[in-house]
Amino acid sequence: MASFWRNRLSLSIFGQSHGPAIGMTLDGLPTGFEIDREALQQFLNRRAPGRNPWSTTRREEDSPEFLTGLANGLTCGAPLTAVIHNQNTRSVDYDKLKSIPRPGHADFPAHIKYGGHQDVAGGGHFSGRLTAPLCIAGGVALQILASKGIYIGAHVASIGKVKDETFDAVSINEGQLAAVAQKEFPAISDEAGQQMKETVEAARMSLDSVGGTIECAIIGLPVGLGEPMFDGMENRLSSMIFGIPAIKGIEFGAGFEVAEMTGSQNNDDYYYENGEVKTKTNNHGGILGGLTTGMPLIFKVAVKPTSSIAQKQGSIDVIKGEDTILEVRGRHDPCIVPRAVPCVESVAAIAILDAMIEGGKL
Numbered sequence: 001m002a003s004f005w006r007n008r009l010s011l012s013i014f015g016q017s018h019g020p021a022i023g024m025t026l027d028g029l030p031t032g033f034e035i036d037r038e039a040l041q042q043f044l045n046r047r048a049p050g051r052n053p054w055s056t057t058r059r060e061e062d063s064p065e066f067l068t069g070l071a072n073g074l075t076c077g078a079p080l081t082a083v084i085h086n087q088n089t090r091s092v093d094y095d096k097l098k099s100i101p102r103p104g105h106a107d108f109p110a111h112i113k114y115g116g117h118q119d120v121a122g123g124g125h126f127s128g129r130l131t132a133p134l135c136i137a138g139g140v141a142l143q144i145l146a147s148k149g150i151y152i153g154a155h156v157a158s159i160g161k162v163k164d165e166t167f168d169a170v171s172i173n174e175g176q177l178a179a180v181a182q183k184e185f186p187a188i189s190d191e192a193g194q195q196m197k198e199t200v201e202a203a204r205m206s207l208d209s210v211g212g213t214i215e216c217a218i219i220g221l222p223v224g225l226g227e228p229m230f231d232g233m234e235n236r237l238s239s240m241i242f243g244i245p246a247i248k249g250i251e252f253g254a255g256f257e258v259a260e261m262t263g264s265q266n267n268d269d270y271y272y273e274n275g276e277v278k279t280k281t282n283n284h285g286g287i288l289g290g291l292t293t294g295m296p297l298i299f300k301v302a303v304k305p306t307s308s309i310a311q312k313q314g315s316i317d318v319i320k321g322e323d324t325i326l327e328v329r330g331r332h333d334p335c336i337v338p339r340a341v342p343c344v345e346s347v348a349a350i351a352i353l354d355a356m357i358e359g360g361k362l
Helices: 037-047 091-098 107-113 121-126 128-146 174-181 190-205 233-241 255-260 337-358
Strands: 003-006 010-015 021-027 065-068 080-085 151-159 212-219 247-252 270-273 276-279 297-303 313-317 322-326
Touching: 010 128, 021 128, 037 128, 037 337, 080 128, 128 151, 128 337, 151 174, 151 190, 151 337, 174 212, 212 337, 233 247, 233 297, 233 337, 247 255, 297 337
Parallel strands: none
Antiparallel strands: 003 010, 010 021, 021 080, 065 080, 151 212, 212 297, 247 297, 270 276, 313 322
């Protein structure tokens, strides 16, 4: 069964990491929109593997082939379906994992759920490889939102104990978001970015991996987007965010820091600026009661370290029914945080576009 998300938009992600192809179907898009293929490819390249020293050596072109949903280059109302053909697989590296699950990976529960028939090559349909078609859908959504003056951007907020600067939660603008997106390493501070790269390299050299956080900002949103309680914007964004493998947490605005604040510290004072209502601070992260306030929507996610590491780890042999030692072989990212940045932007765009359609804003 394909992974499926549905509201006003419906998104299906299909394929396996080492299968012939992976792809997506996105239904419910506005019609008459022309997709900028070159801009979409540049966006996909930010996530694609094998393009820098801090990612896996598996290189894929990640060039999408659109099968349905376009007529004369414009969205036509039919479901938009696109595939990416896998070209650089090396499945033999995963033979041992048919019986010995990786600690920290979905191998063991998948073995139980699917009776040992799951595809372990590259992680099968649990692989981060499936974020490539997710970014096709997100890249299209980002273009549609940008045409309406809504912009989304993210950066690596931390790797290990190295932290980047944070977005200005009150006055972040399109130019600042674009400047980060154009960097090879998506950090605001180049100095912090260099320290992060050194942290990743140190993990790689010690046959280990490292995690981090990603901060995302959404600007240009109308006031009142979303619904209270179960359909709030936090809920919508979170449901999409956890579709990215390795995401383990999310916080909005000041996040968990609010637990140590008083009401007078946490509350954001209102004021008028040229007839628009704004807040002097943005601890609420652009959402109150599940509804957007018109301030930048700010959230941060936690990304766990890559589970596939070459160090010896204790595991089990599910065929022999005994304890064993696992040493993972193959091509794996020592840190997936930088490549996850466009994935976060993608799922945010899909959730926002869905809410805009539902709210009659498109």
